[in-house]
Amino acid sequence: MSKPARLVLIGVGAVVALLLIVAVSLPLFLNADSFRTKIESTLTQSLGRKVTIGKLSLSVWSGGLVADNTVIADDPTFSNQPFIQADSVTIKVELLPLIFDKKLVIQGFEMDSPKIQLLRAANGTWNYSTIGANSQQASQSAETKQAFPNLTVGEVEIKDGRITVGGPGAAGAGTTSRVYDKVDLNVKDFAFTKEFPFTASANLPAGGTVSLKGTAGPINQKDASATPFSGHLEGKHLDPLAAGFVDASDGISGTIDSLILDAMWNGTQMHVGKLLVDTPKLTIVSNNAPKKPKAANAEGASMLDNLSVDDAQVKNGTISLATAGHTGSAAVYSQVNAQITKATTKSSSPFTASAILPGGGSLSATGTAGPFNQQNNAGTPLDAQVTLKHFAIGSAGVLPPDAGIDGVADLQAKIQSNGQTLNANGTVQVAGIKLAKDGVPSSKPVQLQFTIVQNEQAMSGTVQQAVLTVGRAVVNLSGTYQTNGPTTALNLKIVGNSMPIDELEAFLPALGVHLPQGSRLQGGTLTTTLAVTGTTSNPVISGPVQVSNTQLAGFDLGSKLQALSTFTGGKIGSSTGPGTTIRSLSMNVQQSGGAIRTDKIALDVAGVGTATGAGAVSASGALNYNMILKLTGLTGGSGGSTQASTGGSAGLVGALSGFIPGGATGGAVGGIAGSALKNGIPVAIGGTTSNPTFTPNVASLATSVGAGLLNGKTQPTNGKKSTTTDQLGNALGGLLGKH
DSSP states (O other): OOHHHHHHHHHHHHHHHHHHHHHHHHHHOOGGGGGGHHHHHHHHHHTOOOOOOOOOETTTTTTEEEEEEEEEEOOOTTTEEEEEEEEEEEEEEOOOHHHHHOOOOEEEEESSSSOOOOOEEESSSSGGGTTTTTTGGGGHHHHHHHSGGGGGGEEEEEEEEEEEEEEOOSSSOEEEEEEEEEEEEEEEEEESSSSSEEEEEEEEGGGGEEEEEEEEOOSSSSSSGGEEEEEEEEEEEEEHHHHHHSGGTEEEEEEEEEEEEEEOOSSSEEEEEEEEEEEEEEEEEOOOOOOOOOOSEEEEEEHHHTTTEEEEEEEEEEEEEETOOSSSOOOOEEEEEEEEEESSSOEEEEEEEEOOTTSSSSEEEEEEEEOSSOOOOOSOOOOEEEEEEEEEESSSSSOOOOGEEEEEEEEEEEEOOOEEEEEEEEEEEEEEOOSTTTTOOOOOOOEEEEEEETTTTEEEEEEEEEEEEEEEEEEEEEEEEETTTTEEEEEEEEEEEEHHOOOOOOTTGGGGGOOOOOOOEOOEEEEEEEEEEEBBSSSEEEEEEEEEEEEEEEOOHHHHHHHGGGGSSSSSHHTTTTTTEEEEEEEEEEEETTTEEEEEEEETTTEEEEEEEEEEETTBBBEEEEEEEETTTTTGGGGGOOOOOOOOHHHHHHHHHSSSSSGOOHHHHHHHHHHEEEEEOEEEEEBSSSEEEEEOHHHHHHHIIIIHHHOEEEEEEETTEEEEEHHHHHHHHTTTTTT
């Protein structure tokens, strides 16, 4: 190495050594803590908040002063706890004026791991809104102007901070809070009086992250929350509930894979250039209760009051719908996509939406919405055309899971709302419809045309008109409903006049009506007026039903009543054959909880006779009926003009006499025959709807007639005493095959 080169290296080394000596020695000769009072006073005056600093020391390596345990007080109307507290703060200053002239020129601040507390009062104001409010440029002291030339700080930096956000909770629940950690903030050329650039990032509650880059300022010294800003925000793996983007009362939970937002706030208006919610996976739990308007001072309300959005999109979402108070799986809507453009709080905006429905169907909707009602989403006016294809009613989440209603529907509907009243009308085609818990999907499709008016605030509605068509059969439905919490109360009326049974036959199983196995209804008409009350999960259906001139094909009532054929000389079986012809049937029906109660039954069956009575069908299909049967043979045969040669009361007397020992008690036998002729034969119907059984009530017939005629008279039989009633009972038992 040449001598000049060695001299250069030696010189550079000497300078470096000198600088090291100065860096190490300066803190020994300069009492940095003497500046603490001046810095506290300067910052207090600039921020309008009490600032206290612990021990102050000089660090040449960091280019400034290091303050221990720095505290910025909160607005006393919010809290007595610190607004910001940092164990260590580096105050970057110009070293030469500080060392030689004892002048303090602050260039920036760097906080390591500060704890920041943001509080929101019940009236909607924030604790940071008063920062700088007591500081006016005209009143700045000479020291402050010297410390902050042109009232500017070159750089403010926060590293690894922790922000706790608190605010009023639900009624009676105190306050709610959420924590954002790993908070990093960098501000360049900060000033109260001009715009400055910034970058920020943080970890969100429940594991998400957010980053923000933009500009802010000048600071609004009357209300710092009204300070203008613009920026680009990106969030990853957000939990909107944990992050405070939605309220718990909204019933929304889940995550959003990605969120992008370009926004600008001028202090009075929020303008969103772009909002993209990408791949949200959210669950929405509806309690179906009337919506309570949000308070005008709700969090973010002031920004939303004058919101405008150029373009907002949801892409590739998955939305699960559930109802509060109900168990079971949620209804999952996948590939949810939606877009709204040119949205404001003062005008309507065009939108589109689409999704894959539970069970594989599809949804599409187009129309306009707005002005947006931030206090109550249901209060936002709407004009939309909705199309549903292959909509699985039972699994779509729009009805309680235990309602028992199912089917696959295609729907075309027009929905219009002015924010208070919603009008919906349209047409639905439903295949495999089921309208009862114990029902079976109908093999015949149905069509429904409807007009509904709903009060959006009260969650009550009126079915102005609904026409259900099953082939040529027409059913009209009207009434009201009221939703409250997880239940919807019903007050509906169903009317069907002279409906062709051939059209309804395949639809009856959907209503929970089960015919005997292997049978079907053919011909005739059905007329009914039913009231539907109760709730959607437990409806009560009641009213009169009349059936005329139909045949229950494949069901041989004669064989079921074979034990009574003796009364008519075998005429029952020969008259009914393989089918049962019902001239007329009327009854009052009440269905509740899957069970059916029928009263005031009046039945006329060709070749058999008439029957009256009442009974019930359990939810499992078990029958329990008590009927009075008047047989055709006992009442003069067909048309009442003739009797069978061995039928009628004479045939009955002869048959009974053959079962009574000694052929005695003819008067009693005649009495029984006369009673059967006049009052009918009691019959108990049991078994199930698919396999009913018919049993004559022998004891009732013998007791009601025989005991009344011959009470107390006895005759010896085989050395034993027997009452006439016993003899009559035995006779009837033998006649009806009970022995």
